[in-house]
Amino acid sequence: MTSRHRITLLPGDGIGPEIMAVARQLLDAVSRRHQLELVYDEQPIGGAAIDVSGEPLPAATLEACRASDAVLLAAIGSPQYDSLPRPQRPETGLLGLRGGLGLFANLRPVKTVPALIGASTLRPEVISGVDLLVVRELTGGIYFGTPKGRVQAAGEERAFNTMAYSSSEIDRIARVGFDLARGRRGRLCSVDKANVLDVSQLWRERVVALHTADYGDVELSHLYVDNAAMQLVRAPRQFDVLLTGNLFGDILSDEAAMLTGSIGMLPSASLGSDGPGLFEPIHGSAPDIAGQDRANPLAMVLSAAMLLRVGLKQEAAAADLEAAVDRVLEAGYRTGDLMAEGCSLVGCQAMGEQLLQALES
Structure with missing residues (x-):
């Protein structure tokens, strides 16, 4: 049919x-x-x-x-x-x-x-067998937060952007990540900067709460974004699903692209x-x-x-x-x-x- x-x-x-x-x-x-x-x-x-x-x-x-x-x-x-x-x-x-x-x-x-292992700038033993998925929130975060703009202040120009996420926005993208991890190898690593940013503290709290309530069968871990960037080139096979906000996902997904060589x-x-x-x-x-x-x-x-x-x-x-x-x-x-x-x-x-x-x- x-x-x-x-x-x-x-x-x-x-x-x-x-x-x-x-x-x-x-x-x-x-x-x-x-x-x-x-x-x-x-x-x-x-x-x-x-x-x-x-x-x-x-x-x-x-x-x-x-x-x-x-x-x-x-x-x-x-x-x-x-x-x-x-x-x-x-x-x-x-x-x-x-x-x-x-x-x-x-x-x-x-x-x-396998046929393109030699095309990557990383050693074959580092990237062989890599199979990961970056799940990036696409409509929130610093790219869309307000207020934003450029103003004249104290005799100089000042530019500013606002990183903002609501609990519902975080829950929505986290569910996508958890559901995908459940259908893969059952591991999700949430990437944030909760040691510095208030918005990342809310991100981590919501991801943990959702995991506790609905996704206890998925293994959850957390990484600060700077460490995640390092780990992607140090030991990328450790990752299954990476869950990120808009800005961090934009950067990390392009970094991850080079694991494939092109x-x-x-x-x-x-x-x-x-x-x-x-x-x-x-x-x-x-x-x-x-x-x-x-x-x-x-x-x-x-x-x-x-x-x-x-x-x-x-x-x-x-x-x-x-x-x-x-x-x-x-x-x-x-x-x-x-x-x-x-x-x-x-x-x-x-x-x-x-x-x-x-x-x-």
């Missing part, structure tokens, strides 16, 4: 259209294999939307996303838009999309691929209480190589796999996409960012062709 799903595609800017084309080919192939019917609705966002409508998130794009079962985003942004007022920049479109879909939980899985290998998901999730690679739009067939599409393909697993509950199809990525890397095919001695250099389109062959073999 065919399962039908509506997917909104947001190619965006820079290398976005190139890597999205590869992901769509793979989604089509895996859908045929698993009797899925994926109905696509492609919409503009970011700079591409500014070019056609003058705004980074047209109302029609947001409405299409809300009406879908899942949203797949490639990349947004380009230096040509940097001179625009902040409300009109491509990045504002992404923030508007997150807010418009009510997305508060960002999931970033970090899993080393930020071009990491997907992400942003989820809300209901409605469609947003799935995207964590790398940028790389405008310097856009249109040159040099982009690495693997994080985009792995984001499509997350869409299948998390957004559509299609575990077998997701596993097939991930296995295709593993087989292509084991066969020695590499884009420029992953290139190593003895491997075969391929472009974005050729990497897509190798993935299709691996999927269908």
Whole structure:
């Protein structure tokens, strides 16, 4: 029996259209294999939307996303838009999309691929077997707290931001972390700065209370964010699920990305209480190589796999996409960012062709 799903595609800017084309080919192939019917609705966002409508998130794009079962985003942004007022920049479109879909939980899985162990700057014995998940709160904290701004005071300019979390915001993201840990290896490490920050003291109190009340079967630990940053490069295998606020998660997830050897290998998901999730690679739009067939599409393909697993509950199809990525890397095919001695250099389109062959073999 065919399962039908509506997917909104947001190619965006820079290398976005190139890597999205590869992901769509793979989604089509895996859908045929698993009797899925994926109905696509492609919409503009970011700079591409500014070019056609003058705004980074047209109302029609947001409405299409809300009406879908899942949203797949490639990349947004380009230096040509940097001179625009902040409300009109491509990045504002992404923030508007997150807010418009009510997305508060960002999931970033970090899993080393045996074929790429040598690509990391860390020793193989340190990163071998790493399989962790960063759960980052996405709509609160210092990025959204008020008051914020810049003022003239005592003859000089002063800038300020406010880090703020409510108990309900903390409980909401903590439940996501605990639930995910329960489905993995049963360990959650909550990251804060409770020795210094009042907001972190509340964070820790709420996480402990929720653990005591509902998640006693999950092993809970705590780390200050500075120690967590050190431990990620000292002994990353100790982690299963890392639960963090917005600012700390932003920093730690990019640090964790380098455990895999390239930020071009990491997907992400942003989820809300209901409605469609947003799935995207964590790398940028790389405008310097856009249109040159040099982009690495693997994080985009792995984001499509997350869409299948998390957004559509299609575990077998997701596993097939991930296995295709593993087989292509084991066969020695590499884009420029992953290139190593003895491997075969391929472009974005050729990497897509190798993935299709691996999927269908």
